[in-house]
Structures are given as C-alpha cells and as structure tokens.
Amino acid sequence: MSIYRIKRNWAVYVYLGPLVCGLGSIATSADAQNAAAPASSRAVSLAASTTQGGDWVSDTELKRRVRAALHDSPYVYDRHVRVSIEGDSVVLRGFVFSGWDLQDALRVARKAAGDKPVIDYLSIKEGGR
Numbered sequence: 857m858s859i860y861r862i863k864r865n866w867a868v869y870v871y872l873g874p875l876v877c878g879l880g881s882i883a884t885s886a887d888a889q890n891a892a893a894p895a896s897s898r899a900v901s902l903a904a905s906t907t908q909g910g911d912w913v914s915d916t917e918l919k920r921r922v923r924a925a926l927h928d929s930p931y932v933y934d935r936h937v938r939v940s941i942e943g944d945s946v947v948l949r950g951f952v953f954s955g956w957d958l959q960d961a962l963r964v965a966r967k968a969a970g971d972k973p974v975i976d977y978l979s980i981k982e983g984g985r
Contacts, residue, residue, distance in 0.1 A: 915941040918972065922946055925968035931960040937978065939965070945973045951981040 913921075919941050926934040937950040946969045952958050958978055965974045 913970075918946065918969065922965050922968045925964050926961060929960065929964045931957075932964055933957060934961070936981075937961060942975075945975050947975045947977060949977045951979045953981060953983065955980060 919939050922939045923934075926932050926937060926939070933953065937948055937952065940947045940949065946965060948961065948965055952961055958976075958980060961978065962974060962976055
C-alpha cells in the first residue's frame, strides 16, 4: 500500500496522524524529572503542586479563593451559593437553576479548593434567574 493511499483514507490519517507526528502521549520533562527523582523529594514536590499553596492556607483564604472562583466563572451564577469551611472540607450550600449549573459550580469549586474535598449541599431550583 502506498503512502498516497494511506493519506487518502481519512480515517487512517485522522487516527494515526497524531501518533505518526508525535502528538500522542508526550511525556513532559517534568514527568521525566519526577520519575528520576528520589521518592522523598518527589512526594514533597507533588504535595506542593496539588494543594495550590500547600496545607498552610487558612480557612479564610480558602473560602475567599473558592468564592472568587465561583464569582469569576462565566458559567456559574453564584448569587444563591454559599461557601463555608467545615473541618477539612469546602461546603457548598444553596441552589442553582439546572444540572449544568450544579456540575459547573462543583468543577470550579474543586479546582479552586486544590486537594480539599468539596461537599455538595446544593439543590436545583427549576425556573429562571
């Protein structure tokens, strides 16, 4: 089979093209450094990157960060969402207007909370804004 025939077959070209060009599953230099690093230093570097500032973030700062992320997101109408910190978790209370709003609020809150768990006490209220 010639190269021209492979390129004409769009399915083969679309699915194998990124792999041939080297675009599939590229390992970054950070992955290589983490694999080569001793386990103790690797654990420290991963902990610092997953907590978005580490465990030393105060509850007030974490609450402010989650509120700001919800407010700044164009996909979340946060007027009826309250954020609180209970124990080691971020808790969302209130209501949203659709299932999509609920999923977006949880996604944004989880990203802003870092490694802290986000507890969902949101309800869905059908209707307008």
